[in-house]
Amino acid sequence: MRYLPVFLDLQSGKVLLVGAGDLARAKLRLLAAAGAAVRWYATDSDHDIAGLAAEDAARIECAEGDPLTADLSDVIAVLCAGAGEIGVAMSVRAKAIGLPVNVMDDLVHSTFIMPAIVDRGDVVVAVGTGGTSPVVARRIREKIEAVLPARIGDLAGFIGGVRKSIHARIEEFPLRRRFWERIVDGPIGALVLAGRKDEAEQALNAIADPAAFAGASAEGKAIGHVTLVGAGPGDPDLLTVKALRALQDADVVFYDELVSSEVLDRIRRDATRIPVGRRVGKPGIGQDAINALMIEAAQSGQRAVRLKGGDPFIFGRGGEEIEALRDAGVAYSIIPGVSAGLGAAAQFEVPLTFRHEALRITFLTAHKARDAEVVDWSVLTDKKMTVVVYMGMTAAPSIREGMLAAGRSPETPVGVFARVTRPDAKAAVGTLARLPELVKQVDGGPAILIIGDVVAHSAPWSRSNVTQLFSNQMFSELLKAAE
Structure with missing residues (x-):
């Protein structure tokens, strides 16, 4: 964020407008509608203000002379629109004395930019794009206009x-x-x-x-509450409306390590943020300590959010946390999130079920080799079963060996889908026999492993086949040429 949105008090002084033509008059109408007192230097000497209401026109001073030598003692900001080189010179003068200045369509000579504005009286919404695309800002404003109540x-x-x-x-x-x-x-x-x-x-x-x-208690204190919120796999647009509301209402948020920074940006600015998660191989504060923090926050009257990657009830220990809150008599609620397995399936077009081919799904977790060793792989060898493995990168060799030993074909399609729904998401597809090699190809996690014939219907699989076909054709043509 290069530009900090601020609101200028137009009652504290005059706005100096320099310029001419339709561009200057558009700024004049905007300033008049906002109730500003304006001193206008028309660079073409045409001060026509026809069309403005009498009340607005009364606040406009049509100035003569050179704006570069004008008295600026009562000016709070300078706007230049349709001013040409005079606008650039005016910018230099304004900057020299610390006055905010905007030269239309000229970021180099501006110290602030004009946003697209939604005006609802005491409620004003300003939309900016850092001056890069006013059209995008206007489109956003239109969408806000459509949903914001008139009153x-x-x-x-x-x-x-x-x-x-x-x-x-x-x-x-x-x-x-x-x-x-x-x-x-x-x-x-x-x-x-x-x-x-x-x-x-x-x-x-x-x-x-x-x-x-x-919502105060009998003692006059606020009654606390804990909300378990599924943060999804990373894309903030996958948060539910209820999840966004909970993040905006929270006094304190306890969040996992894997919750993306983009999701954390949706938390209310003045809420306390406390990281409580851990990554594989790194120590965390422990589940008991997390439970104690949530209970303490609620009992002190705060609205706490436990923000968990994916969905709280799919390998997120949500059940354990709910039991602790119940035992402590703390009020709680649950907001589901998009699980990483479903996010991977949607992003990379993996149909977890497919008519006549995949009729069942199993979700399991194996973040350590010993986790994979205790899995009864014999129940997962059915060709019509899709297996979705969470936290399985480290245990990939054990997962492969377990499934092969149980009888699953080494040619079973598999996919490793890393950092799903995020900008740096990556997929590697192949066969079960090559699973550890595929894990190395995605350049780090977190990742979801999907094992089953459905992976052959995925977009990465289709692309890899096209590439292979193209390579084979080139090889054949080279052989023919050599003959």
Whole structure:
């Protein structure tokens, strides 16, 4: 993030606009709509402001003379649009005295950029692309416009009008936040959004005990809660809507090592983040310590999220954590996530089941060689069974030997799918006999192993066959040429 989004107080001074033509007038309309006082130097001396409302026009000063020598003592920002070389010179002057300056379509001479804006009164959404693609920003703005309630600004203003009086009645900050979340997400917020502000005020005034309404205990403390959230295999777009809401509502998040940084970016900025996971071969704090941290957080009134890679209930020890929370009498909820096995299947087009070919699926974990050694491979030799192995890279030789010894064909298609759904995802496909070699080809994990005939239907398998066919054809042509 090169540009920090900030909001400029337009009541604190004037905006200097330099430029002419449609470009300058577009900026003038934007500034007028925002209530800015504008001093406009039209570089073509045409100060036509026809079309602006009288109230907006009254805030526009049509200045004459050279903007490069103008008094800037009451100016808070400089905008140049359609100004040509004067815009560049104006940028140099503004920078010299520390004034924010924007020269349209010129990042080199700008210290801030103009975002695409969604205006809902007290609610303003700014969308930026670092100045690289205004069209992309506008498309994003259009999508936001489509889903943002028309009266969302009224709701913000409604809350602003009573915020201080409510805070005087609720001492704890977490309870204050929960109070407003219940207002925004509940019937009172719905009334404001429906244009029934008077009824909303009546409902708000009817709340006798704001702390109790926010979810306080009998002692006036916030009641804690733990949410187990499946983070999925890495792509943040695979998070569910409920998962995103939990991450935004959390006071503290305990996250695994394998949760991607992109998913962590979805956590509320001021939430406490505590890493509690471990990688293979590296020590962690232990499951008992993790359970204790979650229980302590909930009992102190915090909303805790236990963020786990994939799905909490597929080799994620979610069951153990739920039992600990139950025994401690802590309230909890569970939000499923996309398991890494399903993420690999979707990304690389591996149909885990296939009519007449694969009728059953087995999920197993084998992150150590001894894990693979204790597996009863004899129950996994059915050709119509797909085997999905989690954490199996280290144990790949033992997995191969176990399945071959049990009778699975060495020609069984297999795939190693690493870092699935992430930008650096990689696949290696081949046969069961070559499994350890395929593991080396993906350049590190985490990885999912899929064993079964369905791998032959995958996109990587199809590509490898095309490449092999092409190579064989070239070899044949070279032989013919040699003859």
